[in-house]
Amino acid sequence: MSTLVRDRAPVQTGLVSVRAPRKRLSRRTLILGGAGVVWLIGFLFLHGTATLTLPASELTDLHRSLNQFNAWVASNRADNPVFQYVFTPLRAAVDAVANLFIGIFAASSTGLRLPEIGWLGTVALLSWIAFAVGNARVALLTAAAFVFFGLQGLFVEAAYTFALVITAVLFTLLIGIPLGVLAGVYGRVAKVITPVLDFMQTLPTFVYLAPLALIFLIGPASAVIATVIYAAPPVIRLTAHGIRCIPENTREASDSLGTTGWQRLLTLQLPLARRTIVMGINQTTMAALSMVTIAALIAAPGLGQVVIRALQSLDVGTAVNAGLSIVLLAIVLDRVTTAASRRAEPGANRKRRISRRTRYILLAATLLVVLAMVQLSRTMLWAAAFPKDLNIGPAIVSGVSSASEWLQTNLFLFTVSFREAVTNGILNPFQSLLTETPFYLLVAVIVLAAFALGGWKLAAVTATCLAVIIYLGLWSDSMVTLAGTLVATAVVMVLGVIFGVAMGRSSKVDQLMRPMLDAGQTMPAFVYLVPFLGLFGATRFTAIIAGIIYAAPVAIKITADGIAAISPTVMEAAVSSGSTPWQVITKVQLPMARQSLALAANQGLIYVLAMVVVGALVGAGGLGYDVVAGFVQSSLFGKGLAAGLAIVFLGILLDRMTQAAAANPVRKVLSAKSPAH
Amino acid sequence: MSSPDISVRNLWKVFGPGGEKIPKDPELSALSSAELLERTGCNAAVRDMNFDVAKGEVFVVMGLSGSGKSTLIRCLTRLIEPTSGSVLVDGKDVMQAGTGELRELRRRKMSMVFQHFGLLPHRTVLDNVSYGLQIRGAAKNERYARSHEIIELVGLKGYEQHFPDQLSGGMQQRVGLGRALAGDPDTILFDEPFSALDPLIRRDMQAEVIRLHKEMGKTMVFVTHDLSEALKLGDRILIMRNGETVQCGTGDDLVGSPADKYIADFVSEVPRADVLTLKWITDPVAFGTPADAPVLSAGTIIRDAIPTVMNSLCPVLVEDSGKITGQIDRDSILSVIRSTEVAA
Incomplete structure (x- = not known):
């Protein structure tokens, strides 16, 4: 007992010295709170003034000059040297490769417009490739999926999409792997490339379509180039x-034997990196599929166009039918490339059930069958074009349409009242708070918040971003998009914390959820809109729900990983000192996973922003609407381009602010203080 | 002793910004490691080292972790670039070698065995052993034939087609050893090769190295932190502390006359009777010792002298190169054994 009492005195002096950082922390909260209060008071007295609203059909001078630039490009395309010697040949080269694959799998450019190797040949060849790089199971999946596309009446569309994905992946790998190798070998290259890649990945898919279409015209070439940028x-x-x-010791061992740089690369680095590279190919392929479908907006042929047309005419049945194909194609591409990455694992050879020679014989034999089928497809019409009478597409379309109608009429009470409650209760008030505050007040509040989070540097970046948005003439639309993004991100974070904690605490829940989340992440952004269009109709709300569903998997996974990464010793210590599960979650797990939570919020925001913009296709307004309208109406081209830029700057702003929030302030203060002691 | 195989002169390795100035600066180079770190932020891992390794010798570098021994051995083939000094191999300075010459040196003259093996996980045992030969451009048949011989030599016959992760730690290190031997280098460098292995396997591997040394007679530079390993393997032992040589000599010298308290502490637990030779306990010939008493050479290990001394009724004479230098008796042997126990 006496030792306990004696010990108490130093503990208290310790408390006093700890108080200093607390004060600094509260200063940050103070500024943030102060900014909030100023905002609310300002809103009460000044709302509705200086809102910088710009009606949908009106343009600023900047937009008009961008329109003129568009016209200038169109008229000078033929004789400007930059176009003559750079862009046009590039476009022709990409087009040639794309048309080659389109000709083989989808439709030849002459005659009956049948694919060169017919549908049967396509199914056979692709399944064989899946078998060769993966295994029999993924080969079977490939065959089943492509036959199902035929049954859906979408074989040609799916083949177009596939051909574009293959073209884009080919170009991406041609550029990406050498660049990656360079960046891996030379630290200096990595230093230059990394920030560029960071920037490329924060851009929503949408925004570079318009500039690319301006340079490369609409069609497969610009779709492929956009996809390469997105998927690289x-x-x-x-x-x-x-x-x-x-591993350092392996590298050193190889050096000690006198390897040259090339030898090291060929015998050590590339073989050991093979699995990681194939994983990169997997991610690139999935990204390419996502982008190729969205590139339908600039007239890329394929499944994306079917979905877009259906979304625009609110034809839920057709959208679901084509959406299903996209999902299936995504599953096939994912499974085949994943199987390929397993095969690429070092030592995968020895776990094989059949010997290398048997495998080669099997491959050669099946290749003969494939060639026979290709030959058959080139002679028999039934094997060239998918039989029309084997078409269950219309059945799916009408079935889904009536189901959607039934849902909308019978769940009317639920869906509509839920939608209206959220729209009127949360969305509208928040949106008007953002749009009706005078712009100068809101800019001041945001810059102040940025200062509190990240100091002068962040405040400067933020102010620049906001200034650009104002200059682009799209302040009000940006605020509409911001409102939707923030509301959706808030919901994403709630979901992320709930499911992430559940997954981090129980490996059973993790095993159950992870495959679903993985599948969710591989789906192209587009298809998320479809089911919610069926439930909630074409509104802003639908876009926000789709954004939430699109962004939730990444937020949940990051949170779960953060919680699972907490050392078991810490958990044991917490439990052994008698904490309840709730106390463990709130006092240990969430605070320790703080960095992960902030990262989850950051990624969630970027994903939601990308989706809220795509949501313009089903009635979300704001910047996304301006972008889409810019594609459709040439008089709105300049505004669309400006809106794309505004999205970029909004993205940078949100990204930097969440990253600053992620940096741990407590530790900063302590380390800044320590030299003084 | 022929001309030394490796001779190291004034070798420095200083980590940290501006480290290259320190060896030249008389004031800074005189500072202790801690002071140097305080003053310049640089860490001198190897400080003005000088030693020679003779052809066919097993030269052990011993020290605790952080003493700079692993840095030192890497400086020999410039896996870590030394800051200054010279490393002469067969009379040629490694420090002056160009990229190509250095590569040739690594390929043909000196190969290395690592603590964590550094095997290539995607290659079989056979391909790992033949890796060095492949690197220097040997044809497939030739390198496989050679590798099969080596695999048999290091006792891995039958495991040619296994992958490293299918082998135990001891067997993986046999692969590492095989890889170093395959190129038939003059010198093999060992960087704590057995410290990741458990004690029984370690003993086997030490015996293996002794056997290989007897069979092939290669020069070996062996880094370890284990004194008993050093005494077991080393013809000569160099003890390092804070990047500097503390003492360099035979095991016998170190235990018999430690240079300072640091070494004395180090060797205090060594069973002295197992290491020291008779010359350390030889007393002057006493008056009553008969001239026909048994004679032992001064180089005999004390423990090996015990049977002779026990069977003799009188003290035993000690001779060194044909001259009687003194005598030993039961008391002198017992006092050596006792002194070890007291120190322990």
Whole structure:
């Protein structure tokens, strides 16, 4: 007892010295709170003034000059040297490759417009490739999926999409793998490339379509180029990572034997990085599929166009039918590339059930069958074009349409009242708070908040972003998009914490949820809109729900990983000192997973922003609407381009602010103080 | 002793910004490691080292972790670039070698065995052993034939097609050893090769190294933190502390006349009777010792002298190169054994 009492005195002096950082923390909260109060008071007295609203059909001078630029490009395309010697040949080259694959799998450019190797040949060849790079199971899946596309009446569309994905992946790998290897070998290259990749990945898919269409015209070429830009970062990053993460002792051992740089690359780095590189190819392929479907907005042929047309005419049945194809195609591409990455694992050879020679014989034999089927497809019409009478597409379309109608009429009470309650209760008030506050007040509040979170530097970045948005003439639309994004992100974070904690605490829940989340992440952004269109109709609300569903998996996974990464010793200590599960969650797990939570919020925001913009297709207003309208009406081209830029700057702003919030302030204060002691 | 195989002169390795200035600066280079770190933020891992390794010798570098021994051995083939000094291998300075010469040196003259094996996980045992030969461009048949011989030599016959992760730690290190031997280098460098292995396997592997040394007679530079390993393997032992040589000599020298308290502490637990030779306990010939008493050489290990001394009724004479230098008796042997126990 006496020792306990004696010990108490130093403990208290310890408390006093700890108080200093607390004060600093509360200063941050103070500024944030102060900014909030100023905002609310300002809103009460000044709302409705200086809102910078710009009606949908009106343009600013900037938009008009962008329109003129568009016209200038159109008229000078033929004789400007930059176009003559750079863009036009590039476009022709990409087009040639794309048309090659389109000709083989989808439709030849002449005659009956049948695919060169027919549907039967396509199914056979692709299944054989799946078998060769993966295994029999994924080959069967490939065959089943492509036959099902035929049954849906969408074989040609699916083949178009597939051909574009293959073209884009080919170009991406041609550029991405060498770049990744360079970045892995030379630290200096990595230093230059990394920020560029970071920037590319925070851009919503949508925004570079318009500028690319301006340069490369609409059609397959610009779709492929947009896809390459979008899909390149994962393979570059993962290749570089694989090359760089060779265990130090293995590398040293190889050096000690006198390897040259090339020998090291060929015998050590590339073989050991193979699995990581194939994982990069997997991610790149999924990203490519996502982008190729969205590129339908700039007239890329394929399933995306079917979905977009259906979304625009609110034809839920057709959208679901085509959406189903996209999902299936995504599953096939994911499974085949995942199987390929397993095969690429070092030592995968020895776990094989059949010997190498048997495998080669089997491959050669099946290749003969494939060639026979291709030949058959080139001679028999039934094997060239998918038989029309085997078409269950219309049945799916009408079935889904009536189901959707039934849902909308019978669940009317539930869906509509839920929608209206959220729209009127949360969305509208928050949106008007943002749009009706005078812009100067809101800019001041946001910059102040940025200062509290990240100091002068962040405040400067934020102020610049906001200034650009104002200059672009799209302040009010940006605030509409911001409102939707913030509401959706809030919901995403609630979901992320609930499911993430559940997954982090129980491996059973984790095993149950993870495959679903993985599947959710591989789906193209687009298809999320479809089911909610069926439930809630074409409104802003639908877009926000789709954004939430699209962003939730990544937020949940990051949170779950953060919680699962807490050392078991800490957990044991917490439990052994008698904490209740609730106390463990709130006092240990969530505070320790703080960084992960902030990262989850950051990623959630980026995903939601991308989706809220795509949601313009089903009635979300704001910047997304301006972008889509810019594609459709040439008089709105400039405004659409400006809106794309505004999205970029909004994205940068949100990204930087959440990243600053993620940096741990307590530790900063302590380390800043320590030299003084 | 022929001309030394490796001779190291004034070798420095200083980590940290501006480290290259320190060896030249008389004031800074005189500072202790801690002071140097305080003053310049640089860490001198190897400080002005000088030693020679003779052809066919097993030269052990011993020290605790952080003493700079692993840095030192890497400086020999410039896996870590030394800051200054010279490393002469067969009379040629490694420090002056160009990229190509250095590569040739690594390929043909010196190969290395690592603590964590550094095997290539995607290659079989056979391909790991033949890796060095492949690197220097040997044809497939040739390198496989050679590798099969080596695999048999290191006792891995039958495991050619296994992958490293299918082998135990001891067997993996046999692969590492095989890889180093395959190129038939003049010198093999060992960087704590057995400290990741459990004690029984370690003993086997030490015996293996002794056997290979007897059979092939290669020069070996062996880094370890284990004194008993050093005494067991080393013809000569260099003890390092804070990047500097503390003492360099035979095991016998270190135990018999430690240079300072640091070494004395180090060797205090060594069973002295197992290491020391008779010359350390030889007393002057006493008056009553008969001239026909048994004679032992001064280089005999004390423990090996015990049977002779026990069977003799009188003290035993000690001779060194044909001259009687003194005598020993039961008391002198017992006092050596006792002193070890007291120190322990």
